[in-house]
Amino acid sequence: MTKGQEKLSVDEAISKLSDDDVELRKLAVNSLEGVEDEKVIEPLIMALNDENTPVRHKAAENLGNLNGELGDLAVDRLLEVADNEEGEYKRFASFALKASGSDKAIDYFSKSINDEDFGVRKVAVRSLGELKVTSKIDDIEKIMLEEEDWGVRLAAIRALGDMEVEEAITPIKKARRKEKDKDFKKAANKAIKKIEKSIKKK
Known part of the structure; x- marks a missing residue:
């Protein structure tokens, strides 16, 4: 799979989220937009701590847009990160929680x-x-x-x-x-x- 291609499969995107090439990581996180699958939650959580701001931002957006039970699972994990991390990691977890619009985040x-x-x-x-x-x-x-x-x-x-x-x-x-x-x-x-x-x- 080359950088020139528009979208990666879910499994490829998850794999490339930790690639050394920032352009591949951008492609990967963009490829996961709208993917409603529990297996994307943890890789996207980790991507909130990426050194590249656009990658972090898109990961937060993707997590915040998960729906139903998946959305609840993502919110629970985001609350864990927000309560236990600091700096940019905490900021982008907070941004993802904001994007979720979940009442579960009110106390936080x-x-x-x-x-x-x-x-x-x-x-x-x-x-x-x-x-x-x-x-x-x-x-x-x-x-x-x-x-x-x-x-x-x-x-x-x-x-x-x-x-x-x-x-x-x-x-x-x-x-x-x-x-x-x-x-x-x-x-x-x-x-x-x-x-x-x-x-x-x-």
Whole structure:
């Protein structure tokens, strides 16, 4: 099987995920897109720790898109990795959990908004918004007001917008008043409009 071919078989792709050639690893992980088979879970979990960012990203995406019982199995393994690893490995496991949209990850994301890694905090905050965990509005408000990393604060604004509930509007306005950055204020306005639009539809 050569690099020029568009897609590898499942078994070939699994084998090539650990190849020294990064182009073959990219081909391998792309070949596993949409494959619903338990045997791809562990190789994709390992690929989350690949030295190449596109490989890690695609592996996370593939894991997050697994459905049904396979999706549950993947989430369980991802939670193990996220709880026991650090650095890029933990970040991309968190990203895969976010992509899964699984309620099983809510507890993990709830504690990870205080993780020492800003990348993990950012994913955790956005995930709580997408999962509409309204019980965490106060915690996310605190992040908007106190978090040092601008990207995490921005993620918090967007997360509250994703909640689509009226009680998220006041915290956003409070953060908007405090923040001087124009892009942040723009994101705050967009989040408020998203909430107001959602409320009107209900």
